[in-house]
Amino acid sequence: MARNIILYDNSLSPCARRVRISLIEKGLSWETQNIDLSRLEQRSPRYLAINPNGLVPTLAHGCRVLWESNTITEYLDRAFPDTIQLYPTLASERIEVKRWQNSELVMAKTFRPLMYQRLMGPIVHSSRTYNEAMRIARLSTDDPADLEWEDKVWRVAVLTPEEQIISEHQLYEFADSVESELKKSTSGWLVGNNFSQAEISVYPRLIMYPWIGLPLELARFPNTTKWMARLAERPSFTQSLSAEIQKSIKFLQSPIFALLCRLASKPVEKRWIFERFYVNIIGLAIRWARSSEHVEETTWKAPRTIPPIESVSTPRSPASLEMDGPVKLAVTRDSPDSSLIAAALRIRKIEYFEEKSTSAPRLEIAGKVIEDSGLALDAIDLVSAPGPRLFPEDVVEEAQVRIWLAFAASWHKEFNPLLKALILGLTQIREDPKLNTAAHVLETRLDQLESRLKGREWIATNAFTVADEALKIKIEMLPPMGIQVDSRLNITTWMQRCATVNFAFI
Ligand SMILES: N[C@@H](CCC(=O)N[C@@H](CS)C(=O)NCC(=O)O)C(=O)O
Incomplete structure (x- = not known):
């Protein structure tokens, strides 16, 4: 049945794949709008207007627009109660699923740069000239931070060799944690006795390890290998992989691609003639295989403005996690x-x-x-506690709180180095180019928040929520970092409103 769902997707994205798997498991049909990450379409103002974090996936259910894969999948469970429920209702198991989702997201922060170094970088580098790559990026964005990133990606200089070794080590630590959990598990699943959202959340990125030079050897990962083979047999896991990617897997794991990666990360002037020739030939083949290379304009459509048909949603999971000692x-x-x-x-x-x-x-x-x-x-x-729940009972409001929490959390990459510099006593933050770029990115985030707050009292719903608190805490810390907030009127008024909230009476 058509459910008026649009998924803003990219076939290479493991985050989007977990949404695709959930949709298929639930028997929900959807329309795909492809966001080309190699052209930085996710950073275009048009896309940022529907997902301020500038990442895929985004899911539109009628006029409800949600980002953050784990929020989307939780929303789907609650909004479609007549479908298979992938999150356990038992609080103790639900929190374990969320633990896997969170540690997977932490792992993703290490995975992303290594993936750009070893997969996206070599592809972009060999199939586009530098000027072409920058021109294509500029079609989507003129943000200096994005262009700086594209420059690093094209030069295949996202990580140094030393940083890559550290990343490899951290990524294997995550794989080891999966292996040791599966070794202990009597059911063969990560949480409890059943297949759950934990599998759907962990598998898509783990299966990509070999694509970035991290093989999952049978001897070291016997349980994980068995678990992956079992999952690969589920129709949702096969159908969630596009035909284009299925065809590319062999190439990505071949010595041909491994050699391309080695050569692409070598400065052009240091390459031998035959090495240059090799990179060009493989680049031409990639270019030929990727039909989107020939398209100048973005092709994706905006979400629909009509609200989805209202239905009864699954109730929120009860707060029944037992306290067993002091907090x-x-x-x-x-x-x-x-x-x-x-x-x-x-x-x-x-x-x-x-x-x-x-x-x-x-x-x-x-x-x-x-x-x-x-x-x-x-x-x-x-946990069972006397105060009100952090997430609202209403399914749409719950998802809103979660997406705005994710918006606040996504500031970490820029916020943390600025905070560190401040703690170390650096006062001339704007004079350091890297910190200045970080400050610039945070200013853009403030602009996004300013426009969200236009005509609204609170960020996520029509009452104060933990999402307001998360953003307020960060914004209060910006002025000492040299980032002024005062000129943004909606934010200033909202901050004053937040200051009047008394937790004792919530
Ligand atoms: N926490 C986000 C992460 C989303 C994410 O990192 N998406 C990747 C693809 S898996 C992306 O859009 N990458 C583009 C970029 O890094 O600029 C989620 O789970 O949805």
Whole structure:
């Protein structure tokens, strides 16, 4: 049945693939709009207007537009209660699924640069001249940070050889954690006794390891190999892979591509004649195989403006995670994540002991030790506590809170180095080119927020939510970093409104 769903997708994207798998598992049909990442279409103003994080996937269900793959899949479970439910209802299992999703997202931060170094970079480098690559990127964006990124990608200089080794090590640590969980599992699944969203979230990127030079050897990963083979047999896993990618896999894992990667990362002037010839020939073949190379204009369509048909949604998972001792929060000085977790505990009226920490904030709650603020919010939401839930009962409102939390979380790449510089006492932040670019990116994020707040009192719903708190905490820290907020009127008024919220009465 057509459900008025559009997926803004890219066939190479593991994040989009997990949404595709969920849609197929649920028997939902959708329309695909391809966003060409190699042309930076995800950074175009038109795309940023529907997804301010500038990443795929985005899902439009009628006029409801959602980003962040894990939020989308959770929304699909709740919005389509008559389909297979992929998230467990049991709070203890649900939080384990979310733990996998979070550690997968942490792994993705290491995977992304290595993927651009070893997969996207060589493809773009060999199939386009430098000027062509920059001209194509400029068709989508004139943001200096994006153009700087494209320059690095074309030069296949995203990571140094030393950084690549560190990344490889971290990525294998994640694969080891999957292996050890599957070794312990009596059901053969990551969480509980059933196939769940955990599989759908972890598999798509893990299966791409060999494409970026990280083979998953049978001897080291026997359980993972078996698990992957079992998953590959599910129709949703096969059907979620485009024919184009299925054809390309052999090429991406071949010595031909491995040689291209080696040569592409060597400066052009240091290549032998036959090496240059090799890169050009493979580049021509890639160009010929990729039909989109010949298209100048973007082809994707905007979301529909009609609301989807209302239906009864699955109720929110009950807050039934049992507390089994005191709640402890180890806070890090000047850390927005620490402040957010503390605020969430106060909203839910949970008493906790605070300790000081020099590493990442750490929450101990309901027998779990959590070092990720996203996961911490979910755990705080799922424990039985006297205060109101962090995520609203309404399915659309819940998704809105989650996407705006993801918007706030996505500032980390720029926010963290600026914060570090500030802690180290650097005052002339704008004089450092890298920090200046980071500050510029955050200013763009503020502009996005300013336009979201136009005519609205709160960021996600029509009441104060934890998403407002997450953004407020970060914005308060910007002026000392040399990023002024005052000129943005909607943000200033909203900040004043946030300051009046008294957690004791929420
Ligand atoms: N946390 C986001 C991550 C999305 C993401 O990183 N998407 C990648 C493809 S898997 C992308 O759009 N990459 C383009 C880029 O990095 O500029 C999600 O789960 O949706």
